[in-house]
Amino acid sequence: MTTLDHDAAAATGRRLRTQEEVEAHIRAICFKTGPPALIGAELEWTVHHTAAPRAPLDRETLRQALGRHAPATLAPGFSAPPRAPSAGKGRAPTANGFSPPPAASGTRHGTAPLPAGSSLTVEPGGQLEISSAPARSAAALHAAVTADLAHLTTVLDDAGLRLGEHGIDPHRPPRRILDTPRYAAMERFFDARGRHGRIMMSSTAGLQICLDAGTAAELPARWGAALALGPPLLALFANSARHAGQDTGLASARMAAWWGMDPRLTHPPVGPPGDPAAGWVRYALSAPLICVRRDHGRWDPPPGATLADWVAGALPGPPTTDDVEYHLSTLFPPVRPRGYLEVRYLDAQPGGEWFAPVAVLTALLADRPTTEAALELALPVAGRWHTAYSIGLADPALRRAASALAELACARLGPGLPPSVRTHVIETVDRRLSAAAVAAKETS
Secondary structure, X not given: OOHHHHHHHHHHHOEOOOHHHHHHHHHHHXXXXXXXXXXXXXXXXXXXXXXXXXXXXXHHHHHHHHHHHOXXXXXXXXXXXXXXXXXXXXXXXXXXXXXXXHHHHHHHOOOOOOOOOOEEEEOOOOOEEEEOOOEOOHHHXXXXXXXXXXXXXXXXXXXOXXXXXXXXXXXXOOOOOOOOHHHHHHHHHHHOOOOHHHHHXXXXXXXXXXXXXXXXXXXXXXXXXHHHOHHHHHHHOOOEOEEOOEEOOOOEHHHHHHHOOOHHHHOOOOOOOOOHHHHHHHHHHHOEOOOOOOOOOOOOOOOOOEHHHHHOOOOOOOOEHHHHHHHHXXXXXXXXXXXXXXXXXXXXXXXXXXXXXXXXXXXXXXXXXXXXXXXXXXHHHOOOHHHXXXXXXXXXXHHHHHHHHHHHHHOOOOOOOOHHXXXXXXXXXXXXXXXXXXXXXXXX
């Protein structure tokens, strides 16, 4: 083993023996400040047989369809090593905030990256996720993800499969096809608390936007705005009313599933407005352990144990830095700090419409004056998560906020966007707002 390997192993294996050490580590890795420069996106989709979208999907069919792009988790008999990097939603941050280009990590597991550099992963129910490489502009991100999405669509089409167009599976009930210790432990944990966790794991598909945290002076406003924008933007882009063949009556059944889980895992952290890290540290320490990696057997945690309990001696031996980071990967609030800000509250969008919410959010956080203006517009509806996923833009206050934010964003769309892309974003937003206005008049 090289010196660098030894150093890396020592860093990830360092024991954190006090709560103060855990708090300091979480602060250091989750809130990395600096001038905003990069943007990324993670796009999830349910996957369906083109000729029979209600038919179940199996792991081998998906593996054969993806060929050289198939993630290792689809391989027969796959079992994740206990000390592997965090799996699931999101990628671990590095010293610069964003993780390295996915091509670097994808090839390590024998998985070919997509042509423009995005990595491809699979979620528990067979949902596919494209994780873009960090881009320096919205225009560059659009070009790269559009190319990778076109390639993936062609690969699936050749195998008689297609990507879904909604934030939740409109045809099938949840069914987990990945058999890993992590997902098995998560499913048991969630099943003990109700139906929402299983739906979240195996039926939902989201659109995640990753943005730099900003400088220390900018961070409180960027963090506050990213959270406050959640309800109006969730309502504006809600896209998941039908699930398992039934009309749920909800604007976003996807977000309803997330919100219905343990609030210590999926609701927003609460803390001092001027110190987002303090709220996040408290959130992480009080969140229940979902899974604890072991060399053998199940990864189920002691019932009811939290990270704070682990530090206090609830498990054999104190957690390592890697254990703490793995725990952080099992927390799913609407905005998650990972060295950068990972915005998680948006439904998956059909086809090329994925870029509209990306362009809107990016524009609203493009600079400090715009961020502060967006925060002011969003604050009156900042806590209306239940209303947003229940009735969306049918709520007058959310509709007004979404309309004002859309106007602000469309006036500040990123430089360098091709005119056709800019027009597409504006038309997509206008169509949603117009449809909501018409529906409101019809019901008044």
